Amino acid sequence: MAMKVYLSGEIHTDWREQIIGGAAGLDVEFSGPVTEHETSDDCGVAILGAEPDKFWHDNKGAKVNAIRTRKGIADADVVVVRFGEKYKQWNAAFDAGYASALGKSLIVLHGPEHQHPLKEVDAAALAVAQEPRQVVEILRYVLTGTLPG
Numbered sequence: 446m447a448m449k450v451y452l453s454g455e456i457h458t459d460w461r462e463q464i465i466g467g468a469a470g471l472d473v474e475f476s477g478p479v480t481e482h483e484t485s486d487d488c489g490v491a492i493l494g495a496e497p498d499k500f501w502h503d504n505k506g507a508k509v510n511a512i513r514t515r516k517g518i519a520d521a522d523v524v525v526v527r528f529g530e531k532y533k534q535w536n537a538a539f540d541a542g543y544a545s546a547l548g549k550s551l552i553v554l555h556g557p558e559h560q561h562p563l564k565e566v567d568a569a570a571l572a573v574a575q576e577p578r579q580v581v582e583i584l585r586y587v588l589t590g591t592l593p594g
Contacts, residue, residue, distance in 0.1 A: 448588060451521035451544075452477040453514070454537035455529030460554065460577045464525070467581035471588050476517045478510065478536075485510055518544050523587075525580055528555035528563060538566060545569040552580055 450473055452461045465475050479485045489496075489505025496502040514536075518524055524544035526537050544551050553570040554577065555563060567573045574580050582593045 447472045447474065448523060448584065449474045449476065449521045450523045450525060450584065451475075451517045452525050452527070453518070453540040453544075454525075454527035454534050454554070456480040456482075457529055457531060460527050463577035464580050464584075467578060468584055471584060473584060473588070476521070478514055478517070514540060515543070518549060519547060521549060523550045523552060523584070525552045525554055526566075528553070528559050528566075530556060530558065541566045541569065552583060554580060 448471075450464075452464065452475055456478075461475075461477065461480075468475075479488070486503070486506050489507070489509045490502050492509060493505050496505060518540060521544075524540065526541040526544070528534050528537055541551060541553060551570045552572045552574060553563065553567055554574045556575055560567070572579075572583055574583070585591060585593075
């Protein structure tokens with residue numbers, strides 16, 4: 446059973462690489478947002494033309510990125526949304542809500558410090574993990590029916 450997994454959220458740590466590496470050998474296809482800040486921030490003006498006002502610059506980029514994000518989430522079987530420790534990931538909260546509204550299997554990934562502020566997001570998830578390895582083990586179990594270790 447092949448699975449498509451969209452990896453959303455925090456871009457400042459290597460959690461995506463940990464999940465992708467840990468899932469080696471499983472029949473999983475990963476996708477996600479553009480994680481290079483400049484490319485993501487400037488995609489709208491690079492494609493649609495410059496904007497003198499930063500608000501409209503960001504607005505164009507957000508909308509072009511939303512096309513990619515919506516397509517990735519819509520095509521996914523499972524959506525993993527990571528909330529990091531340092532930065533507020535407002536887009537991750539949107540992605541979690543969008544995935545949930547589409548009926549996608551949602552796995553939320555965050556540390557215990559976010560347990561209270563993300564309680565509503567966690568309530569929409571089918572699993573709440575604290576470590577990328579736990580996400581890998583969920584994927585392994587879903588695909589193979591085997592438990593860790």
